[in-house]
Amino acid sequence: MDNARARILSRIRRSAAQSDEALRIASVEDRLMHPQRNLVPERGQGDEAHRIAVFVRMMEQVGGSVEILDDLNDVPASVAAYLRNTNRPAAIRHGQDERLATLPWHRAQTLTVSEGRAEDSDTASLTHAFAGVAESGTIVQLSGPDNPTTLNFMPEAHIVLLEAKDLVASYEEVWSRLRDAYGPGRMPRTVNMISGPSRTGDIEQTIVRPAHGPKDMHVIIVKSP
Incomplete structure (x- = not known):
């Protein structure tokens, strides 16, 4: 593995390790319970x-x-x-x-x-x-x-x-x-x-x-x- 890639993966692992697992799980569950719509085309909007x-x-x-x-x-x-x-x-x-x-x-x-x-x-x-x-x-x-x-x-x-x-x-x-x-x-x-x-x-x-x-x-x- 080249040094640049190793440094990037190392930073990702450190970030994941330092995050609060409970907070991340709660965030995912909240997103699933309250789904947000993306941009919706106007073409079908109407009566x-x-x-x-x-x-x-x-x-x-x-x-x-x-x-x-x-x-x-x-x-x-x-x-x-x-x-x-x-x-x-x-x-x-x-x-x-x-x-x-x-x-x-x-x-x-x-x-x-x-x-x-x-x-x-x-x-x-x-x-x-x-x-x-x-x-x-x-x-x-x-x-x-x-x-x-x-x-x-x-x-x-x-x-x-x-x-x-x-x-x-x-x-x-x-x-x-x-x-x-x-x-x-x-x-x-x-x-x-x-x-x-x-x-x-x-x-x-x-x-x-x-x-x-x-x-x-x-x-x-x-x-x-």
Whole structure:
């Protein structure tokens, strides 16, 4: 080890040894209990209509599609229409999420609805988003039996139900909601942030879809009552 590097490391060790361990631990715990937000972009800031407009623009820029509904009960018919218009089988799989299970699926009589984790034969899935981020057109999904992670990535088409009340301006608001939902020091096993369908530009900078997930991503936003 050269002398300059040895001197620097020596100073670091002396500084660490001289510091008060209890004070350092308290400082870290205080930071975790009172997280501070960094600079938040203004792009997503605004009322519900503004957030929806920004989200739609950002999602469409990365190849996704969006439909906006006024009534949650119209979701089954919307799902059936999307599958029909994209020439896919009239079949959908979702998890145990109560909001999806209690939708009036009888309104889409031709649609076959299954529940559980994705299977190799599934061509389309439906999940309920924990949140959406307007500034980047991103969907936030939490793992668990309500919305299994396999539904996000295995089927060719991923349809997402996003309630407008859960569409926030920035990522910082998502983390605040997660802390409120799970409590200090607790998190779901997996948090997936998804911006559009799976794609890659690794080969000659040419965008190819899909890459490691769904070919298509369709978001259904239901406005607040």
